[in-house]
Each structure stands twice: as structure tokens, then as C-alpha cells.
Amino acid sequence: xxxxxxxxxxxxxxxxxxxxxxxxxRELDLAELQFGGLPGDRHFGxxxxxxxxxxxxxxxTEIMNRRQISIVSExxxxxxxxxxxxxxxxPQWLGANMAVRGFEELTHLPAGSRILFSSGAGxxxxxxxxxxxxxxxxIAEHSGNPKLAAKFVKAAWKRRGIVASVECPGLVQPGETxxxxxxxxT
Amino acid sequence: xxxxxxxxxxxxxxxxxxxxxxxxxRELDLAELQFGGLPGDRHFGxxxxxxxxxxxxxxxTEIMNRRQISIVSExxxxxxxxxxxxxxxxPQWLGANMAVRGFEELTHLPAGSRILFSSGAGxxxxxxxxxxxxxxxxIAEHSGNPKLAAKFVKAAWKRRGIVASVECPGLVQPGETxxxxxxxxT
Numbered sequence: 001x002x003x004x005x006x007x008x009x010x011x012x013x014x015x016x017x018x019x020x021x022x023x024x025x026r027e028l029d030l031a032e033l034q035f036g037g038l039p040g041d042r043h044f045g046x047x048x049x050x051x052x053x054x055x056x057x058x059x060x061t062e063i064m065n066r067r068q069i070s071i072v073s074e075x076x077x078x079x080x081x082x083x084x085x086x087x088x089x090x091p092q093w094l095g096a097n098m099a100v101r102g103f104e105e106l107t108h109l110p111a112g113s114r115i116l117f118s119s120g121a122g123x124x125x126x127x128x129x130x131x132x133x134x135x136x137x138x139i140a141e142h143s144g145n146p147k148l149a150a151k152f153v154k155a156a157w158k159r160r161g162i163v164a165s166v167e168c169p170g171l172v173q174p175g176e177t178x179x180x181x182x183x184x185x186t
Numbered sequence: 187x188x189x190x191x192x193x194x195x196x197x198x199x200x201x202x203x204x205x206x207x208x209x210x211x212r213e214l215d216l217a218e219l220q221f222g223g224l225p226g227d228r229h230f231g232x233x234x235x236x237x238x239x240x241x242x243x244x245x246x247t248e249i250m251n252r253r254q255i256s257i258v259s260e261x262x263x264x265x266x267x268x269x270x271x272x273x274x275x276x277p278q279w280l281g282a283n284m285a286v287r288g289f290e291e292l293t294h295l296p297a298g299s300r301i302l303f304s305s306g307a308g309x310x311x312x313x314x315x316x317x318x319x320x321x322x323x324x325i326a327e328h329s330g331n332p333k334l335a336a337k338f339v340k341a342a343w344k345r346r347g348i349v350a351s352v353e354c355p356g357l358v359q360p361g362e363t364x365x366x367x368x369x370x371x372t
Contacts, residue, residue, distance in 0.1 A: 047221065127369050
């Protein structure tokens, strides 16, 4: 097996979207990743239904869920805030399930990379999370500037983080050091 | 969503490893992909056990199975045969579950790419399949030249094809045209 590149970072937050009708997440002190993601989260499930993000399948088709966990970097959130001219953009507002610090270019992490936790749990990066319009509305509301809603997608382009799926279940805790392993190594 | 690059090719063979104690595959006239792969194949399963290919997990840990289906290109098999100085290398000898023709650089297909079939079934490319020593022994046996066994890994480097998992179940049939979709599009 070819040697994998490795890079360290810190898991700064673990968050869950468990409020009816909302994608906004709230922080957890500790969480257990299971096959399918974070139990109780709106994206939890080993399989999911094809939607606008998988136009190659008829809407509603049962497919494997590759969008179980969404992850942002704190540094990229700061860049989005700067691009919008506001003080901050919280991971919660983006519906992120995890935030990391110390790995700036998270959005460019290649699909197939692994994110490994001290419990032994592991995620597989499924690719870039392309920005949609909804977080823009939340940011506009929090900042009191309605014009920001339309600016979010451009400001967040290539900074929106990644989506991942659980390869190996286990506990995850804010503050822990994580390992990021680049492919190849399937 | 960013526009995905697309490329066509033909599914030239569908194969299964269903003989006790052997990784060698045999051709099928028709097969049904299910979540987990090809039922009856030695790599079938939504989850599998970590082995030498996943050294970041303790051996035997239950993990998601990203090596459900292995795929080679006919053109790359011809290149391996040329590098070994023999007439042919059959997909069967490599334990491949699928062979494709008309997509030469299959091994370089990015992780996260999709392979789509006319039934609506779809695979996700999980990455390059790095060559191991076992097919070399089969090739040596078939060619009557024991020296080839040791040469296989080098000859097959970056030509060994990919591993994939089933994203959407459905039928697959040799001879059909397939679509190959590049990321992004998670």
C-alpha cells in the first residue's frame, strides 16, 4: 500500500440537527457515530432518498447515504464571514455536524480521505459540499442584513466544507485531536 | 451543482467470485447489484472486516465495505499483458467483477465518480485498486512461466482498475453502454 499523507487538526465542535423542520445544528458535548451517521440527526441513515443533489437517479429512489455528516473548517467559516463583511459565520448556521480547526483547506480534501478519531471511529470524505441558498437566509437573519442571503453561495464557494459517511462507528468529542489521512488506501 | 464531466464506455463483462477458497471470477450473463454488491460474491456485504488494506483500524473491526465491486478496463489488462510479455491477462485472473472497454484510464478515475447502468443502477468509485501478489500467481500458472508471479505488481501498477460500492441497486448486463460521471456531485 502506498504511504498515505497525514495531517493533524482539532475537532472544535460536534453538532446535531434534531429540531423539527430546521437544518440548524446545536452543539453536543459528546456523540456516538453509528453506521449511517449521528442518530437523531436529520441526515441519519445508511440509505437515503435521491433528491436534487443526485439528479442521475429518479427523485425518491433509495440510494446509499453519502451525506451523513457535514463538516466545515473554522478558518473557512472566517473566510466566508470576511467575504460577506460580517463578524462571524457559525457552523450551526450552515447546518454543520462537525467543525475542525487547524486544517484550513478542508473543502479541498479529496474524496476517499479518512478522518480518524481517538476512539477509533472513522469517517470517509465523500467530497465537497456545494453551497445551497438556505444558510444565506439564516446568516441574513442573524446579521440583520437581508442582502446577505443572496450573497452566501458566492461567498461560500469552495469554502463550504465536505460531506462524509461513517466508515467505523465510535465516540467523538469536541476538543480532541483528529487525524486526516489522504488517499490512496481503499 | 457544478456540471459533471461525462464519458461513455461499454460493460464488457460481469463476473462473480463464488468458488470456495478462490478469488478467481467467472462470467455471468446478467446480475443484480444489491446494496452491498453482488450477492454470492466473496466481497458481498454492506459492511466488512478491516484487513491489511485498512491498517488504520484494528484487524477484524466491522467497517463499511468500500471494496464491494472491483472493475478493470480491457485496455489496461492488455497493457499489463504487454508489460509481462504475454498474450493476455483475463479479468477473471484478477478477480474482477466487471470489465469495461472504451475507458482506457479507468485506474485514474477519481473517487466519488459514478458508473451508471441502463437499468438505473449506479456504482460509486471508491478509488484505485492497488495490486497485490495473488493474481501474479494465477497469471504465472496460466502462462506456464513461474517468473511472472513476481513481476505482476510492478506490471499492474496504476493499471489494476478500481474498487466501487453500490449506490443504487439494479440489473447489469454485459454489452450494455455505461455512463461514467465525474465529481463533483455528492
